[in-house]
Amino acid sequence: MAELAIETRALTKQFDRHLAVNDLDLQVGAGEVYGLIGPNGAGKTTLLRMLATAEEPTTGEIYIHGERLKRDRTNSSLKQRLGYLPDDFPLYDDLTVWDYLDYFARLYYLREPKRSRRLYEVLELVQLTHKRKSQIATLSRGMKQRLSLARTIIHEPLVLLLDEPVSGLDPIARMQFRDIIKSLHEARMTIIISSHVLSDLEDFCTSIGIMELGYLVESASLQQLYQRLSHQHILIGVFGDVEPLINQLKNHPRVEGWEIIPQTEKVRVKFSGNPENCADLLRTLMAANLAITEFAPAQESLESIFLKLEHKQAS
Incomplete structure (x- = not known):
């Protein structure tokens, strides 16, 4: 059996009387691009927040590469293997692109000369090298989203969690973002990406999970779905x-x-x-x-x- 990058067991999250995620068993193999789809309110964002330790599960367990993930300070090294891009992460408009990435690289304790080398690597990947001295306020929406992704992968995470990353982007910006995800997949990064833009997901996802009212109602490789339903x-x-x-x-x-x-x-x-x-x-x-x-x-x-x-x- 292939190594599991992500596994959840009976994962549940309840807010007062609302059950956002219900008894969810998820398995994502290492190196997969797993597309999470479903209507608003299905529980996709809550699931991603729990995987990113931004939300505490009500019950259930999360494992990253076989190691149990806890929200406390007991396994900080495991959390450093995660990269999380929420759908509303703020940018600091008065900083330059370089200073913004440098700030987050320092938060992850990247030291010179590795820090500068890594900044150039991610800027090239997200096609923003030519904008490194520009203020963030001058960037287009698509550029800002690519910069947010660069910040998310600056520390070379093993698992990347992306919540609606192409929402609101024009077709060219979506295509550019999709190409970056393909490059990360080729580098064997494990990615979970939620989206309503299904045509974008089928172009690069290896597996698909469908959520409905907190339940994972379908989870299979894209090939299996096509064979069974297409x-x-x-x-x-x-x-x-x-x-x-x-x-x-x-x-x-x-x-x-x-x-x-x-x-x-x-x-x-x-x-x-x-x-x-x-x-x-x-x-x-x-x-x-x-x-x-x-x-x-x-x-x-x-x-x-x-x-x-x-x-x-x-x-």
């Missing part, structure tokens, strides 16, 4: 009338359904086969002398899988 679709375009295409699709054993895309000569086909079966379908259509202009297999998106799971839970 249907393959094929977008097929023809030159001219689509009816001959429909007649061929009716007779193919792997075709489970189809829909004609309005005002086009294209059909979206629900298909249960593997790549070899796709090739067989294409050969069949060509042998029927259909003028195929497009044949594009594609898996369902993570968003459609999430909606399917939500519907399943509701029913």
Whole structure:
């Protein structure tokens, strides 16, 4: 079994009468990027705060690389392996980018020459080297978010906890942030990231956890979710009338359904086969002398899988 970077056992957090996290068992392997998704109020932020020791569990246990995590001062070295970026961490606008990072590096007892070397490393990673002398007040929102991430990883944590890091960012800023996460994943850092932007998560997450009303209702690798819940679709375009295409699709054993895309000569086909079966379908259509202009297999998106799971839970 792969080494677990994070494990929780019956983790529970109750605020007065509100149960924010309920009897949660979570396992995240070392080096994974674990995407935590769910609606507002599902308990994602509370879970991350407990993992970061910013919140005391009501009951339950947390283990980081096999060592129990406590909120008191008994295992400070373990806490130094954690990096936590909340969704509302303040920046000091009157400081320069360099001075801000240098301040936090000193808090983690980084000494020269390692401290300056590490500052240059993280500035290069988050693409802010050219802004190192700029005041934080002059940075764009995307730059500020990348700077916050740089502050979070300045001490080279083993586990990185990110709460809605792409919230409110424009598409270019989200893409830049996503590329940085990919680089951290390649460096074998374990990352838990919560987000509502599902299209961002499916591009780099290795596993997904879905929370609902404090419960972890689903936790699996992205590959397992796709195998279990995703249907393959094929977008097929023809030159001219689509009816001959429909007649061929009716007779193919792997075709489970189809829909004609309005005002086009294209059909979206629900298909249960593997790549070899796709090739067989294409050969069949060509042998029927259909003028195929497009044949594009594609898996369902993570968003459609999430909606399917939500519907399943509701029913």
